[in-house]
Amino acid sequence: MTKKDLVKINDYLWEIPRKFRSDMKRPARAYLSEKMLEDSFEDKSLEQLINIATLPGLQKYALAMPDMHEGYASPIGGVAAIRTSDGIISPGMCGYDINCGMRLLKSEQTEKEIGAYLDRLATEIQSQVPSGLGRGRKIKLTVEQIDKILEGGTPILLKQGYGQKEDVEYCEAGGRLNWADSQVVSERAKNRGRDQVGTLGSGNHFLEVQKVAQIFDSEAAKAFGLFQEQAVVMIHTGSRGLGHQVCTDYLRTMIPAMEKYKIKVPDKEFACVPFNSSEGQRYFGAMAAAANYAWANRQMIAYYLDRAWQKVLGPKEKLISLYDVAHNIIKKEKYLINGEETEVIVHRKGATRAFPPNHPEIPAGYRSVGQPVLIPGSMGTSSYVLVGTKEGEDSFFSTCHGAGRTMSRHAARRRIPGLEVVRRLEEKGIIIKCRSPRGIAEEAPLAYKNIDNVIEVVHQAGLSRKVARLTPLAVIKGE
């Protein structure tokens, strides 16, 4: 494939026509600058995007966000809206880390006010939130308690005293998908989840103390409770081993079931079944249960972050949730397609939902400005708070989820030692707490696209709009 195979729709949108490959059911569209498009030929992300375009029931287009890069099955940054009446559901288009996502907590303090305590804060946060790889949480829940989390999500933890009412109010879906079914989640998955509620994981997952460095939209910033120089804390993690097991279990079910439903996919990792089949409904219930577990995980982490904050800065200082949003998830939504209201399941794989102003699913306090969108940068670089826009309907109200890798982890390790990354961050005055130099090298900023460029495309393309830029003060990673 070359640039000639794509049609330029505008400066930030490119289309691969349906005729490009005979098995495409719809065209494929990628939101990219010209330079990003040229770089994308270096990996298989466009080929993977074309594979999305072959899925039965796909509506309008297979879509890729500006942070697109090669994954397995879908590219990371892929979006597929599939009609529920006659379409499929595909675990590979959600991924192993179901409801991997972001939460942003806001303080009432400025960077200056916490500056002297920052190192102690980072150390305390690291000790309060284990990675959960080698060691889990000391408390091991019973399977019955896990069942309650799978069906109850964040609100269950709130009832048990882990959190505040804002944690439910300012969270996608109130931290609970009500069609979750714990009965269709395997015992193995539940057992993997027993000591991982409140654990961070590894890879690109992190906790970060940040400051509000720049405000672009003062009305939205005010509605979200953000102010210049404010100290905030960002959480990036997902459903841990429980979510991975749900995806593994259902791929094992769906691969042989495809023959029964006469479905063919270009890559087995896209294995799918009709949404309305018994296998499809069971997966949808299990996916929702894992999503609830992920919200509970971020909730428990937020609870321990608040404790660390109070322990170091005093009992009056609190962290309040600004918002929590998934970037690996499958949700039922309705859109006007060819003049008809159509129910679709939107598969977002490394893409964030971004609802426009006045959408009923946005918390009342934010409804007039739109849904907050939380976008992490790579380690040591800016992160962003964005807001959903009406124009985002073209992308099924989806936007990017991060910077997007440009270099493999292996190549990053060869290019730069972990300790050198630490030194460069420390030169910038950023504190870093991580037990593994390898983990730091793999997540080095040079392995990622420039987040500022990605956000500029998102903003210019109208997928969502810039509200604030956040810069890191302290980074806490698992292994």
Added chain:
Amino acid sequence: MDKYRLLEHKADLKIKVFSQDLTELFVNAALAVAEQQNPMAQKEAEEWEPIEIESNDLDSLLVDWLNEILSRSDLNRKIYTNFQIEELSKSHLKARIAGQKVSQKQIDIKAATYYQLEIEKKGNQWQATIVFDI
């Protein structure tokens, strides 16, 4: 001959495994997982655990074998470094595995995927390419 080699993949872990026969291919793929989880992991066997897997075909059997090891590694907080394959056909595997409890893993391998999965026999040598989600 290397047991395995790391290949380039932008986001995930891609490895190519080499062996003289199919049994060794399954063992070497599992060893690659252990070494990626922690290259310093001790290879002492503590307690042997039985594994039995039925799959549709050889591709699925390899993916299911690696995912069973990853799943137990997460569940039991172990790195598995010892593998005894007792029976192996294109759709069935019976084995025993053993490892050690660890307090730290370098990476969390979420799963072995089917993406770009290839198992082939070239002359007297077996090769498999596997992409893991990390």
